[in-house]
Amino acid sequence: MSQYWSQLKIQGFSASNRSNATIVNNGDRIYLYGGEELGSDSVNNGFLYLDYYSQDKQNYLMWQKVEEKNPEQSPGNLQRHSTVLINDKIFIYGGKKNMVQYSNNSIYIFDLKTNVWTQKQAPDYVPCMDSHTCCIWEIKNEQNQTKDTHLVIYGGFNIAGYQENIYSYNIEQDQWLIRYNATEVHKNLKNQSNQIEYNIQKQSLPKPRSNHASVIYNDCLYVYGGNTINNEKLGDFWQFNLMKSEWKFIAQSNQPGVRSGHSLSIWKDQLIIFGGMRYVMKELNDLYVFCIKQNVWKQLEQQQDLPQSIKNQNSILLESNPKVDFSQYKSGELSNYDLKKYFIGKEAKKKEGVNTLYGHIRKIKLTPLLSDQQKLEKIRENGKKIMMLEFQKIDLKQNKRSEGVTENMKLAIKQVQKTHRTNDKQMVYQDQKQDFQQIQQNQNNRIEGKRPLPRDGHTCCVIQQNGVLILFGGDRHRLTFNDIYELNLQKIDF
Numbered sequence: 001m002s003q004y005w006s007q008l009k010i011q012g013f014s015a016s017n018r019s020n021a022t023i024v025n026n027g028d029r030i031y032l033y034g035g036e037e038l039g040s041d042s043v044n045n046g047f048l049y050l051d052y053y054s055q056d057k058q059n060y061l062m063w064q065k066v067e068e069k070n071p072e073q074s075p076g077n078l079q080r081h082s083t084v085l086i087n088d089k090i091f092i093y094g095g096k097k098n099m100v101q102y103s104n105n106s107i108y109i110f111d112l113k114t115n116v117w118t119q120k121q122a123p124d125y126v127p128c129m130d131s132h133t134c135c136i137w138e139i140k141n142e143q144n145q146t147k148d149t150h151l152v153i154y155g156g157f158n159i160a161g162y163q164e165n166i167y168s169y170n171i172e173q174d175q176w177l178i179r180y181n182a183t184e185v186h187k188n189l190k191n192q193s194n195q196i197e198y199n200i201q202k203q204s205l206p207k208p209r210s211n212h213a214s215v216i217y218n219d220c221l222y223v224y225g226g227n228t229i230n231n232e233k234l235g236d237f238w239q240f241n242l243m244k245s246e247w248k249f250i251a252q253s254n255q256p257g258v259r260s261g262h263s264l265s266i267w268k269d270q271l272i273i274f275g276g277m278r279y280v281m282k283e284l285n286d287l288y289v290f291c292i293k294q295n296v297w298k299q300l301e302q303q304q305d306l307p308q309s310i311k312n313q314n315s316i317l318l319e320s321n322p323k324v325d326f327s328q329y330k331s332g333e334l335s336n337y338d339l340k341k342y343f344i345g346k347e348a349k350k351k352e353g354v355n356t357l358y359g360h361i362r363k364i365k366l367t368p369l370l371s372d373q374q375k376l377e378k379i380r381e382n383g384k385k386i387m388m389l390e391f392q393k394i395d396l397k398q399n400k401r402s403e404g405v406t407e408n409m410k411l412a413i414k415q416v417q418k419t420h421r422t423n424d425k426q427m428v429y430q431d432q433k434q435d436f437q438q439i440q441q442n443q444n445n446r447i448e449g450k451r452p453l454p455r456d457g458h459t460c461c462v463i464q465q466n467g468v469l470i471l472f473g474g475d476r477h478r479l480t481f482n483d484i485y486e487l488n489l490q491k492i493d494f
Contacts, residue, residue, distance in 0.1 A: 001449030011060040017482040019457030019475035022083035034078035042077035073117035082134035131210035132156025162208035213264030233258040256288045261456030283454035
């Protein structure tokens with residue numbers, strides 16, 4: 001169980017499954033806009049809100065539709081956009097209407113006091129894009145009071161390809177500005193040096209990217225990871241000084257590694273990274289924190305890969321091809337990616353026109369050899385899941401839950417009932433009893449200790465006054481989520 005995460009339980013109406021949506025918070029109220037259910041267009045019930053309650057308040061949590069007085073002026077269905085909240089107003093920029101149609105380059109503003117939409121048209125030199133980032137930059141005066149508030153937009157993707165410019169929008173003055181013009185910078189470098197020198201100098205600049213993550217702290221934009229040309233995954237960490245218009249590469253050990261579709265949030269002087277995708281069919285749920293003042297990364301939770309019984313397997317039988325030898329892989333290293341690489345690279349040549357990848361993977365039979373201790377652990381885990389389902393009283397079909405319940409899980413209770421026969425199994429019974437009591441205490445609105453599944457395309461916001469990060473949705477292997485979690489930031493001790 002996680003010492004940082006809890007799953008929030010939704011009662012009644014629930015947001016539909018989606019990824020590439022956005023959430024922002026105004027105090028304790030969380031607003032959700034847009035998103036897509038993979039393989040289809042943008043979701044229709046796209047604008048919702050939820051009132052968050054801290055752990056000491058046992059109120060029900062439920063999504064509700066936002067009242068819009070002029071919905072025809074809203075952005076409509078949207079995905080891969082950006083959303084921020086400033087002074088009781090929600091600002092939405094960019095994104096796509098569906099899989100092929102882009103939105104325009106306007107900023108849509110929703111006033112939470114009047115429930116009215118307005119639209120601000122951007123100049124032609126500001127392109128519409130998706131999968132970018134948009135952050136709030138407050139410029140202070142000598143008395144440390146906010147003088148100007150800017151939206152800072154970086155990266156993204158559109159019909160012209162991956163983007164690398166930085167644009168800012170001054171809310172008070174209704175004025176756009178190009179903070180960093182990558183085309184001009186590269187042009188000047190080429191004019192001032194030969195090709196060899198240029199190739200060296202451009203390494204000091206970040207590559208164009210999308211599906212990255214960024215935040216602003218002390219007049220600096222921090223950027224991590226993303227996709228770039230040829231869909232290359234990035235694991236680089238950059239700082240852009242907004243006052244000086246200068247890039248700085250931050251090289252540190254123990255970085256989170258390459259990923260895209262992850263989240264990057266800020267809490268005090270700490271940056272928190274969660275999840276993302278490392279490569280196809282390799283989503284992540286690891287948790288990292290970067291202390292800006294100490295300039296150090298720390299991993300709080302490791303990646304959850306395959307179940308332990310599969311990781312420690314000693315034999316794999318492929319019914320479709322028993323001669324396949326996977327001895328080249330060490331224990332725990334065999335992944336879906338390895339299987340995909342094998343089947344596409346070899347078997348696909350033999351059977352043209354056949355969905356070889358999924359056809360063969362369905363025939364894989366795993367025969368794990370478990371120790372007694374591993375069997376007890378499996379009983380404990382399965383029993384815990386059954387009790388969670390009992391207390392949530394969820395109709396799996398009606399709520400479209402993403403976590404399936406196998407027959408083995410249903411039989412786990414019967415196994416737990418037999419644990420009084422031996423001393424070792426009696427220990428399991430005591431553990432299950434403690435878990436039962438813990439779940440009972442938290443059955444109203446949260447399940448403490450439950451981590452989000454590996455995912456990318458999720459969205460996060462930080463409720464500063466409560467010291468919690470809220471995570472919603474995302475997807476894994478083309479399966480979208482509508483679950484919501486809270487990360488207790490006050491437990492993060494650097």
